[in-house]
Amino acid sequence: MKKTGEISINRKHLFGIGFTVIVLIALTNRLNFILKSNFTQGVVVSIKKLSVDGKIDETNTVPVIRFVANGNTFYFDALKNSHYKYGETVRVVYHKSNPAKAKIFGFEDFIYPVLLYCIVPIMILGAAVFSFIKPKDKLLINLKKIFFINRVNKDMEG
Numbered sequence: 001m002k003k004t005g006e007i008s009i010n011r012k013h014l015f016g017i018g019f020t021v022i023v024l025i026a027l028t029n030r031l032n033f034i035l036k037s038n039f040t041q042g043v044v045v046s047i048k049k050l051s052v053d054g055k056i057d058e059t060n061t062v063p064v065i066r067f068v069a070n071g072n073t074f075y076f077d078a079l080k081n082s083h084y085k086y087g088e089t090v091r092v093v094y095h096k097s098n099p100a101k102a103k104i105f106g107f108e109d110f111i112y113p114v115l116l117y118c119i120v121p122i123m124i125l126g127a128a129v130f131s132f133i134k135p136k137d138k139l140l141i142n143l144k145k146i147f148f149i150n151r152v153n154k155d156m157e158g
Helices: 011-035 107-132
Strands: 006-010 037-052 055-069 072-077 089-095 098-104 137-142 149-153
Touching (some): 011 089, 055 098
Antiparallel strands (some): 006 137
16 A cells, blocks of 8 residues: 555556666767767768678778868768768767767767667666566555665555
């Protein structure tokens, strides 16, 4: 039975809260990068062909981007196998104090990798929540004693 100052959550809600926290932390990292950065235009100046086992692989490529910041020209490699073509103009985001830390500002190069890094923590969270908390269990969290968590089986609730 819930008392005043207690909240109960089931495992789906617990997983949802954890998922949201993991994604927000990752996206906050990117937002922090954006707040400390400037934007400019860059140009794909070459497409590097990578070698696999000493042989050039035509399908394994890395676009090289050139951009100008603070009167200096910088070059950086985009993500491997990006879809950009030679001569294409791209939007570049670079760190104000270190323009060499540049990225193409787009979903594929800027947001997608961060979301991929979220997969492992989300899998660990899911494994923990769905393995250790039974479907009918609810967690009671006492807000007065925030560090006290009491596990209650739903069948026992009144």
